[in-house]
Amino acid sequence: MKKEAAKKLVSNALAQGRHVLLEPEAKALVSAWGIQVPNSVRIKGIEDVAVALKAVTPPLVLKVVSQDIIHKRDVGGVITGIDDREELSKALREMKETLAEKAPAARIEGFLVEEMVPTGIELIIGGVRDPQFGPAVMFGTGGFAVELVKDVSFRLAPLSRAEVFEMMREVKSYPLLTGFRGSKPVDLEKLAANVMELSEVLLEIEAIEEIEINPLLVCDVGAVAVDARVVLH
Numbered sequence: 001m002k003k004e005a006a007k008k009l010v011s012n013a014l015a016q017g018r019h020v021l022l023e024p025e026a027k028a029l030v031s032a033w034g035i036q037v038p039n040s041v042r043i044k045g046i047e048d049v050a051v052a053l054k055a056v057t058p059p060l061v062l063k064v065v066s067q068d069i070i071h072k073r074d075v076g077g078v079i080t081g082i083d084d085r086e087e088l089s090k091a092l093r094e095m096k097e098t099l100a101e102k103a104p105a106a107r108i109e110g111f112l113v114e115e116m117v118p119t120g121i122e123l124i125i126g127g128v129r130d131p132q133f134g135p136a137v138m139f140g141t142g143g144f145a146v147e148l149v150k151d152v153s154f155r156l157a158p159l160s161r162a163e164v165f166e167m168m169r170e171v172k173s174y175p176l177l178t179g180f181r182g183s184k185p186v187d188l189e190k191l192a193a194n195v196m197e198l199s200e201v202l203l204e205i206e207a208i209e210e211i212e213i214n215p216l217l218v219c220d221v222g223a224v225a226v227d228a229r230v231v232l233h
Contacts, residue, residue: 003204006032010207010232019209019232020067024112026228030213033197037225040114049088052113058083059116062091064099068106070229073144075102080116088113117224121176121186122215125195127157127202129209135202139167139195142215157199164192177218184220191216194223207232 006029013021021029027037041055042065064077072078076098079091092111099106124142129135137159140152153170155163168174168188179185194216202208210231217224 001028001032003032007205010205010230014207014232018067021230021232022065022067022109023063023228024065026211026230027225029230030198030201030211030225030228033201035194035197035213035225036222037228038114038117040112042110042112044110046089046092049085049092053085053088056113056115060088061112061114061116062088062095063112063114064095064106065109065112066103066106067109069103075099075106077103117217117226118219120217120219120224121173123173123191123218123223124152124212124214125198125216126210126212126214127198127208129202129206135199137167137195137199137202138212139164140171141173146214157202159196159199161192161196164195167195168192186218186220187222190222191218194225209233 009021009025009029013025024040024042031037039056041052043049043052060082062079062082064072069075069077076095079095082088082091099108122143124138124140124146126138127135133156135157136154137157138152138154141149151172153167155167168177177186177188198211198213201211208230212229213225213227215226217226
């Protein structure tokens, strides 16, 4: 997707009275700036399963698409390890039942069928628009425990490459990135580029109040935005 088309996703959401982009929209947005996202297809229900499997390759992840659900795992809105049509259909039925029980008031806009990505180190990159200082970018340890660990570093945008590497070295998980106990170092240059690209998104789209990629899964050959969230003014 081109940057202008990605910006239109933001203006369309605001025109609809929405202040949170849906996950497919948020991923399309960051992808337009060069941040890699998993291959995926958005579906409405079981009737779309056969078509979906022509667009993506198992193993797959099924996610609910809803502006009302922030933490999808907490309400059964994520199912992983799906290998075929039968499993995908079963997962859809189970997810709908669980959501009806745990999030009955949530508006369900559909479902995202996404290719699983290889394992790696989970990081978080994001940004906020501070009313006094302007856009600030965050880098740190990601995953489900991010609020518990709180291992993050901040800088004001725009960022230089040197500043991004300073942010990396400030977090406790930095040794994991450079090769810890025989593990391969991650692609630090690609990681730094992703942080700078996210900074550019904040600078170019003033309607963005908050943006977060968590986790950004990094390994020795690149980085993939597994989940993305964008909050608008």
